[in-house]
Amino acid sequence: MTTLFIADLHLSDNEPAITAGFLVFLQREAVHADALYILGDLFEFWIGDDDPNELHDTVARALAELHDKGIPCYFIHGNRDFLIGKDFAKRSKMVLLPEECVIDVYGQKVLIMHGDTLCTDDPGYLRFRRYIRNPIIQKIFLSLPLFLRQKIAGKLRRQSKRSNRTKSSLMMDVNPLAVIKALKDHQVIHMIHGHTHRPAIHDMTIGGRLSQRAVLGAWHDNGSVLRVNPDDQIELASFPL
Ligand code: OKV
Ligand code: MN
DSSP states (O other), rough: OOEEOOOOBBOTTHHHHHHHHHHHHHHHGGGGSEEEOOOOBBBSOOOTTOOHHHHHHHHHHHHHHHHHEEEOOEOOOOOTTOOOOOOHHHHHHHHHSSSEEEEETTTTEEEEEESSOOOOTTTHHHHHHHHHOOHHHHHHHSSOHHHHHHHHHHHHHHHHHHTTTTTTTTTTTTOHHHHHHHHHHHSSSSSEEEEEOOOOEEEEEEEEEEEEHHHHOOOSSSEEEEEEOOSSSSEEEEEEE
16 A cells, blocks of 8 residues: 655656656556655646647546546646646546645645745745736636747746756755744644655654655656555655656
């Protein structure tokens, strides 16, 4: 019995080996799991469920197949694929979860999220986030023709690459106070997130209680998965793609 957590695959046409590795992961490992949680940034970018990209179809089919074999898959949006909507959820048979969510994993309450909202030392990003997460702005964006959305997204991605070069690595990590606040707000001591690409299991003491925060790794040269089993054993593993 195992529940699996992954994030930050950043699937795109430019990285076919990661997609191939993901499909193998679904067939070899996820089929034996109780559930699969994808905590955001499954895709490198997302400009609407109506994007006729073949990659989306391949991934939707593979996830739907997993569902048909009895393994439920849950998804929390990342900062890149936040526009994944009901249509893709239906095609992939994934359940879309809210951005912060307390789940029960073998009797333990665990807070799961993508993790970008914990990076409170990057006000530039949070401003950008507030803007593009505005439902009205999203509605307008989604009403644009596909070629325009592609053009805007390409431009934003190039700008972001440029601005990330000037950001310090501390700024791109989670803020410890934001972590404590999130745990307090949800009344939990366990948390799993991705986004920072700094895979680790952090032990902390909060109010005299031992607390754990697992950070999922990004998929680059290797895949990354967190395995949780009923004996409360958690294992952060990296595997070749
Ligand atoms: C996702 C990020 C690009 C970071 C644009 C309104 C706007 C949605 C959008 C376009 C971009 C998602 C949907 C993408 C995340 C980037 C660059 C930086 C830091 C609008 C609503 F602007 F036109 F109003 N977008 N895409 N970034 O390419 O997937 O998270 S994206
Ligand atoms: Mn992210």
